[in-house]
Amino acid sequence: MATSETQERDFTPEVSLCSICLEQYKSPVSLHCSHSFCQTCLSTHIKSSCGDCDTPLGFPCPLCCVFIPAPREIGQYSVDEWATKFPVNKFLTSVVGVPVILCKPCQEDGEELKAYSWCKDCSEALCEECTKCHKKARPSRQHVVISITEWSENISSHAALFV
Ligand SMILES: [Zn+2]
Ligand SMILES: [Zn+2]
Ligand SMILES: [Zn+2]
Ligand SMILES: [Zn+2]
Incomplete structure (x- = not known):
């Protein structure tokens, strides 16, 4: 009679959790190291690691610490906008959306x-x-x-x- 228990296991919820806020991704974006974070979480992370420097050089991935270099045109937009420049993770968007x-x-x-x-x-x-x-x-x-x-x-x- 316990038939429904086993079926949902394929949907490991952890897959759709952001490792910064530990919640479901909101607009997940991917870094070059293939780790993904909510755009807002990433933005906060960028701000805290770049501090107030005018032209940040980059930041470490919150998970694996791989250095993510700033794009050449970083001077043209604010650190806030930086997080929106990363590619959207389509897979996660489809899992979460x-x-x-x-x-x-x-x-x-x-x-x-x-x-x-x-x-x-x-x-x-x-x-x-x-x-x-x-x-x-x-x-x-x-x-x-x-x-x-x-x-x-x-x-x-x-x-x-x-x-
Ligand atoms: Zn079958
Ligand atoms: Zn088919
Ligand atoms: Zn998050
Ligand atoms: Zn990483």
Whole structure:
């Protein structure tokens, strides 16, 4: 009867936590070292490590201390703006924002297809095509596959993860 316990494990909430504020990312941006932080957290960090210097040279990554050099045009904008110059982390945005659920098997193949259903047995999202194969393939024929809308309504009770 305890069937619902195991299914949510794929969504390790830690993945979507900013290591500065320890909360869910708000507008996550990535540094060159591949660490991501909320834009506002990063901005605060930059300010505290650059202090009042007029032309900061850079700052250490809050996590791994890799030195992030200031861009050449740093003189043209304020330290405040600097944090907005980093690339937005699209992956985290999709994890944190409105759930855009992608087909897992297709994603592993490097394709981004919107999920159409959810296999409860595999805890995997499937696109329309993969759903068909999943239902035909012998090993997964008996799997319980529900529509992705049904699934997302189901997890919206655990929605804290997706706010
Ligand atoms: Zn943060
Ligand atoms: Zn880092
Ligand atoms: Zn399955
Ligand atoms: Zn697929």
